[in-house]
Structures are given as structure tokens and as C-alpha cells.
Amino acid sequence: MKQEKELNTYIITPNLVRNDLTRSIAGVDHLGKEVKLPVIEEKPLTIFLNDQEIVTAMTIGDYPEYLALGFLKNQRMLLESDIVTGVDFELDLNTVVVRTENKTNFENKLKKKTQTSGCAVGTVFGDMMEGMENLVLDPLVIKASNLYTLSKKINQTPSLYLNAGAIHGTVLCYKDNPLVYMEDVGRHNAVDKIAGWIFKTDTDPKDKILYTTGRLTSEMVIKTALMGIPVLISRSGFTAWGVEIATQVGMTLIGRLRGKRFICLSGHDRLEWDVSLTETENFL
């Protein structure tokens, strides 16, 4: 478990060092002028669990090991009882292989394919609500002022989004500190990379906050709940079922966080209104 002093600054920031995550593309603008602009890459990555091919994800290509681990965890193909003995990424084959001590029972997952929202061809294996039946998250009180600080810090962090657009971001936070900022063409990939990082570093999710640029659909709420994170924040909107599930598992759900505005859809009694209403109004 991390000490608090380690949790006041970024551990992982968006990947701006690698030059293979964007490509310079020539286009013609509305004035007929040729323009060159940085565009996000999208590459296939095939995830194997032992000798079984599970899925090919379209991803920007960073942190393939976290993506694979997080995906398998969030799909419950990897359970707490499974011991991971290795994660091997082969760049030239676009594959990542997660190995476990014993065979896993993921075959059961293949029996039912549930397509998910956010995009039409989103398929999860197994019942979407599996593992959610009796789940109640440990309540975490958060300060409204932390929401504002987080939003500001995240928006000001140099990112592929600020450079090239067309990418989603997900940020694991502690109090008012962003800790791990992952980006991907798929908003779910970004969440899965966070899940993989949490798993790999044995980080306690119970006092953390998850921030996403994407919408709060049922799937996003379910993933966050299964990760054990009690607060989910987005600058975007939400669906009715997303709100319903958050309420059911005791997750604090905050949407449309922009500037000083937000809507708390679930758990407003766990929000500490430490910014005076006058102060808030002045900010608008």
C-alpha cells in the first residue's frame, strides 16, 4: 500500500515522449489550404490468456501489459484466486499474453456474449452484472473543492488529447491529486489500463476517485464498481441505468463537471460542500 506522501503528485502522466502514438497527417481545411496535423494512432492488440486468444483491441499502443491485465480483470476472466505468473508483450506480433499458474475458467465467459453500450459492437463476455449482485462499496466522503481542483489539474495536464484530440482519458485520483492518467482511443481501454495498474501495483482502490472524459454508461459504472473505486466523475453526461447502478452499489456519481458546475447523481450525502455557494456562484 502506498503512503499518503507518495500520493500528492502524478505517478503516470500522458505518454508524450513516445513519437509513435500520433502520426502527422495532411488534410485540406475549409479554406482549401493544406494543413498537417497530429492524429492519434489506432493499432490492433491481441490479448491472450494462456494459450487462448481472447480479443483484439484497437488501442493507441501504450501500456499493453496494463491493458491486458485490466481487461481480463474487468471481464472477470482473471479472478482474485488466479495467480499471474507473467505478462509478455510482443511488439512485432501485436500480442500480449497473460499467463496464470493454473488454467482459468474463462471458457464459461465465452458462453454468453453481452454487447455493451458506448458503442454498438461492444461485447463483454458473460453476464454484465456478474459480481455486482451483493456489491456495496465502502463509503468515501469527498470535498466539492477537490472536484474543482482535480478538474483544473487534469485539464491543464499536457496530454495527447490536448495535442491531437479524438482520444479519451481516465485518471485515478487521490483527494485533489491526479495520480495515474491513461489515454486511449477506446474509453474502456483507458479504464482497463488503470485497472491493470491498480492490480499490478496492489494499490488500495477504496480511497480513490476515478475521473473519465467519457460518458457514465452502465458499463463504466460497473467497471468502476468491480474495481472497488467508490467515486466516479465525468465531464460528460450519463445514462439512466448508469445512475441506477451507482445508486445501488453506493457509488458517488458526478457528471457534467465543467468549470464550477457539476451534477451529483448519486451519493450527494457523501459530498462535503466546502466551497461556499457565493464563492461557487462567483466562479460561474
Next chain:
Amino acid sequence: MKQEKELNTYIITPNLVRNDLTRSIAGVDHLGKEVKLPVIEEKPLTIFLNDQEIVTAMTIGDYPEYLALGFLKNQRMLLESDIVTGVDFELDLNTVVVRTENKTNFENKLKKKTQTSGCAVGTVFGDMMEGMENLVLDPLVIKASNLYTLSKKINQTPSLYLNAGAIHGTVLCYKDNPLVYMEDVGRHNAVDKIAGWIFKTDTDPKDKILYTTGRLTSEMVIKTALMGIPVLISRSGFTAWGVEIATQVGMTLIGRLRGKRFICLSGHDRLEWDVSLTETENFL
């Protein structure tokens, strides 16, 4: 085939008549004030092809028949040679069954699962590039002024997006006329509903334009190409692979269409610059 005179007004507009596509949800805003707001519904719909369960999509719930047909067509589980004998939607079971004269060979599709971008758990069955190998779209010249008119008309059309947000829209257009405007929580669902409508009404795709609110990822470009539509427009961004595929199949690809601005990523030689540069600049 439709006559031109039928193609100058909406055939299908966003579904604002049904009251079960949104739900009133209570939240608390940043001032601590309780607010009620309309929120998009998200419901499971299980698609069957004959007696085989294919997938469960999370959808707002309108046009299940078009969604099922379009999904199966776009996944190439339904081929040109397959004769559809019926599409049965069962509201209380959340299922839609597409029946064909003969058994289809979709089982082959289940052999390979390719996860797609846009969201991490996006899975298509079969090779994503299947059917794209030698595909070259018939070139269609479009006017820059039509882009502006389409964008304005679409943005001003009353929609679930304008009412509740958190939803994607896809619009089939002819010249400067929006014809069929579909919305869904999943941007791919919205495209699939358009594909289902085209198939069902035997509409010629060759002179049409597809507008989407979502990003132009590889998948969106592939779906549009397989639908035989030569022009794809978005108000959002694009990925490098999306641009690459559009160039390869001769699709005109236009992104970031907002106000008078846009970027043409592919096929600018098929764009007729009928708005003078001065005029355009005055609009900015």
C-alpha cells in the same frame, strides 16, 4: 429506388414522441440544489439470427428491427445472398429475431473475435477488414456549401441529444438534405440502424452522405464503406487508421465540421469549393 423529389425532407427524425427513451432523474447541482433532468435510457436488446443468440446490445430501444438488420449486415453475418423472411421484435423479452430462408454461415464469424476501438470491449466477429480487400467506392462529388447546410440543419433538428445529451447521432443525407436521423447511446448502434433502414427500404447508398457526431475511427470508416456510402462527415476528430482506410477505398472523409470550419482528410479533389474563401472567412 427513391425519386429525387422524395429526398428533400426528413423521412425519419429523432424519436421525440415516445416517452420511454428518457427518464426524469433527480440530481443535486454544484449549488447543492435538487434538480430534475431528462436522462437517456439504456436497455439490453438481444439479437438472434434464426435460433442462434448473437449479441446483447445496450440501446435506447427505438427501431430494434433496423438495429438488428443493420448490425448483422455490418458484421457480414447477413450477406447479399441471404433472404430475410422475417424480423420479430418481442418487447417484453427484449429480443429481436432475424429469420432467413436458409441457414447462414455466421458460425465462421464466431471463430475470431476482433475487439474494436471507440470502446475497449467492442468486439466484432470476424476479420475487421473482411470485405474491404478490393473495395473501391464510386466517386461522388459534393459541394462545400452542402456541408455547411447539412451541419446547420442537423444541429437545429430537435433531438434527444438536444433534450438530454449523452447520446450519439448518425444522419443519412442526400445533397444538403438530412433524410434519416438515428440516435443511440452507442454510436455504432446509430450507424447500424441507418444500415438496417437502407437494407429494408432498398435505398441506393451511392449518392448519399453519412453524418455522425462520433469520431471517425477505423470501424466507423469500415462500416460506412461496407454500406457503400462514399462520403463520411463528423463534427468530431479522427484516427490515423480511419484516414488510411478512407483513402484506400476512395471515401471522402471530413472531420471537425463545426461552424464554417472542417478538415478534409481524404478526397479533397471530390470537394467542390462553391463557397468563396472570403465568404467563408466572413462566417468565422
